[in-house]
Amino acid sequence: LDLFVTNLGLLKADVPVVIQTRVFPGRGYQVAKNSPEDAAEAVRLAHERKLKVAYWQIGNEPDLYATNRGDPSWTPERYCEVFRAQAKAIRAVDPAAKFAGPAGSGAVPASADYLERFVKACGDTVDLLTWHIYPTAGTGSEEDALATIGEPERWFAHYRKMWADPVRNPLGHAREVKYAMTEYGLSWSTNNARYLADMPAAMFAAESALRMAREGLDAAYYFAYQGMGFHGLLDMTGVPRPSYYGFRMINPLKGRFVPVATEDAGVWAHAVLDGKKLSVVLMNTHKTARSVPVMLAGWTLASGEWFDEAIVEQEAEPGKVKPGASVELPARAMMRLDFVAQ
DSSP: HHHHHHHHHTTTSSSEEEEEOOSSOOOOSSSSOSHHHHHHHHHHHHHTTTEEEEEEEEEOOOOGGGTTTTOOOOOHHHHHHHHHHHHHHHHOOOOOOOEEEEEEOTTTHHHHHHHHHHHHTTTOOEEEEEEOOOOSSSOOOOOHGGGGGHHHHHHHHHHHHHOOOOTTTTTTTTOOOEEEEEESSSOOOOTTTTTTHHHHHHHHHHHHHHHHHTOOOOOEEEEEEBOTBBBBBBBEEEEEEEEHHHHHHTTTSEEEEEOOOOTTTEEEEEEEEETEEEEEEEEEOOSOOOOOOOOTTEEEEEEEEEHHHHHHHHOOEEEOOSSSSSEEOOEEEEEEEEEEEO
């Protein structure tokens, strides 16, 4: 936790956080630290460090304990029992505490089945329903990888429908709950740069964030800030990856989504209105450049910027857009156009 506090300081992030407790016993040489008393002690330690904890995440990817950890006894029902026991111990220290889970892995549909069984047993206890999205193994064509962009929306809709069903969620369907993708990326394959450290990964990451914001998801956490294998916005030496450029480009956006579309399904588009400012984000998933008309009645294109993988490799600043009736959107590039009301 001391290291976590230091990282938050470096990021200048005085924000509510989510902290995971340990659930699986750990490896043979580790002290387990996974009892309800350990979870309660984590709360005391967090309070001492003045951390603002929005949710306590009870464990991580418990659906993989049976296979990856070799312990088939970890059914959703057993995880629910542990969830309840830790939640009770944590509330004894902090009666206002809220709880997140199960942080199901991206191994669908098995992880989705696990999550559904967890909800049926523990829908009265969880406050933030969480899952992970990793639609590829870093293999296959780029076109097929980018075609998975609908997966975050699909599973969000699936879990919202499941939560409201009194048969599938007998204990909690009447409760208000929040939803979060607590890990996501285009590939789960940590040791493979493909679809983690390249332009398709960046477009999937930024596009998923925009779509999930538009759909009303409460939180979406890209995995991860800094390099863990090929995961990360930055590599282990601090060199930015395309995903870093992508999030930097959408970071200034605020306001509300308004409808926007292109005639080309391979060019993804979003528009965000903030008073007299309109920002349009375009992503060209094609391997060839596209010309996009940008004349909007009542609006003047004031500025714009774009990047592609070549800019990232040079660690250069994004390219600047020249105002005109249309813009040239380079191959596999991401662009933000900022308009002002006339």
